[in-house]
Amino acid sequence: MKITGRTKVVGVIGHPISHSLSPIFHNAAFEYLGLDFVYVPFSVRPEELKTALRAVRALNIVGINVTVPFKEKVISYLDELSPEASSIGAVNTISNEDGKLVGYNTDEEGFIRSLTREGKFDPEGKSVLLLGAGGAAYAISFALIKAGIKKLVLTNRTEEKARRLLSHLRKFFKDKCELCFLEFSRRNSPEVMRKVDLFVNATSVGMRPDDPVLIKPHLFPQNTFVYDIVYNRETEILRAAKKRGLSCMGGLDMLIYQGALSFEIWTHQRAPVEIMRKALKEKGCCVI
Ligand SMILES: NC(=O)c1ccc[n+]([C@@H]2O[C@H](COP(=O)([O-])OP(=O)(O)OC[C@H]3O[C@@H](n4cnc5c(N)ncnc54)[C@H](OP(=O)(O)O)[C@@H]3O)[C@@H](O)[C@H]2O)c1
CATH class of the missing domain: 3.40.50.720 (NAD(P)-binding Rossmann-like Domain)
Incomplete structure (x- = not known):
């Protein structure tokens, strides 16, 4: 992976976050398709959630996955929700559309x-x-x-x-x-x-x-x-x-598919699901 001045940043916020498998399969998918993107895990303390969302705008981060314990709390900091996120009442994917933060639920x-x-x-x-x-x-x-x-x-x-x-x-x-x-x-x-x-x-x-x-x-x-x-x-x-x-x-296939849908929201390209699964398998994750 080569990071340049043009590389687009996406990632995940949660607390804790070190166990996240998402960087493995998203970065493998970016590499496979030759997309200039990088996926980074961000550990965010609960009291810093609002600041973290402001940072998404300030740093021009293109997209963010949201995991435990923020999926419901994050809603109050977003500009718009998809119909699914709005009815379920939880967001696991944010897209930064020119500074407007839109929340989706791909779970x-x-x-x-x-x-x-x-x-x-x-x-x-x-x-x-x-x-x-x-x-x-x-x-x-x-x-x-x-x-x-x-x-x-x-x-x-x-x-x-x-x-x-x-x-x-x-x-x-x-x-x-x-x-x-x-x-x-x-x-x-x-x-x-x-x-x-x-x-x-x-x-x-x-x-x-x-x-x-x-x-x-x-x-x-x-x-x-x-x-x-x-x-x-x-x-x-x-x-x-x-x-x-x-x-x-x-649950690994659900993880892959919800990730694939986030990937498509951010990149507007079809996610290479098999490449994502292969990346997890190579890291020893058990896909049943
Ligand atoms: N495969 C995937 O893609 C995927 C996607 C989303 C989440 N997940 C996983 O799904 C799990 C739940 O996520 P979540 O976001 O729903 O978390 P959550 O909102 O914190 O809910 C946790 C659920 O687990 C129950 N629970 C926890 N400890 C328990 C215990 N000792 N005995 C009985 N019930 C217990 C809770 O019951 P109480 O209400 O009684 O506390 C609650 O129903 C997590 O492991 C998460 O990693 C997987």
């Missing part, structure tokens, strides 16, 4: 592309059990309902957050899908599990080897598809799903 489309293209799973008419009610769960529930699922059962450790997400969804999709709350303590009950076509773990649980195992995949029927959006390792849920012979996938 929604990134999730559905990974599920349908890589997982070969068609969500239409299916029953889904979704675990989690954080930013990722918002994007994923929007994606699944728009893709035509029949029923969404939502559970989360903090009940209030699950109920908040459900009432948010009801505002947008009143009659489009059956929306149900499930008490967290009932998540492994056989009468719930036997009706699940697709299970999604949208929590951060599983990132560390000593994390609790929240779901017992051996209780799912043989045709259940298990999707764990954790992407830094093969989680215990995925390992158990594989052992049971269920179709399953981890």
Whole structure:
């Protein structure tokens, strides 16, 4: 990579950020296409978020990905939102258009592309059990309902957050899908599990080897598809799903597709998804 006076800078803000895999596959894609761009991780302390956004303008940074814990908070510093970012209430991509900061959410489309293209799973008419009610769960529930699922059962450790997400969804999709709350303590009950076509773990649980195992995949029927959006390792849920012979996938493909969509917003060029995946594989990241 050769950095010159004309090199365009994009990057990611988060706290912490050192674990980010995005620089690996974005920089590989820029290099492959011969684009004069560089992708840089920026560790931003929460109290510096406003200053960091002003710096994006001041330094003429072309685009920024946004990760934990800023996806919701960043909205108040932006000039405009895409319809998806506005309805989900979270931004993971910012485009600096001549000083105007526009916020997008590519997690929604990134999730559905990974599920349908890589997982070969068609969500239409299916029953889904979704675990989690954080930013990722918002994007994923929007994606699944728009893709035509029949029923969404939502559970989360903090009940209030699950109920908040459900009432948010009801505002947008009143009659489009059956929306149900499930008490967290009932998540492994056989009468719930036997009706699940697709299970999604949208929590951060599983990132560390000593994390609790929240779901017992051996209780799912043989045709259940298990999707764990954790992407830094093969989680215990995925390992158990594989052992049971269920179709399953981890979060790396969602990471790649949401990144590919950000890439396209910034560069106006089609993202080389296979090159991005290869770059991660070469770094030892497990693409399931
Ligand atoms: N693959 C991808 O492209 C992609 C994209 C976005 C996010 N992610 C990953 O998805 C995960 C969630 O991200 P997020 O933005 O939604 O984070 P978040 O807003 O902080 O939400 C975290 C979620 O995890 C739950 N949780 C955390 N610790 C728990 C525990 N010990 N037991 C039960 N539930 C627990 C939280 O439950 P409470 O509400 O009870 O706290 C909440 O539902 C992160 O690991 C992130 O890296 C992956």
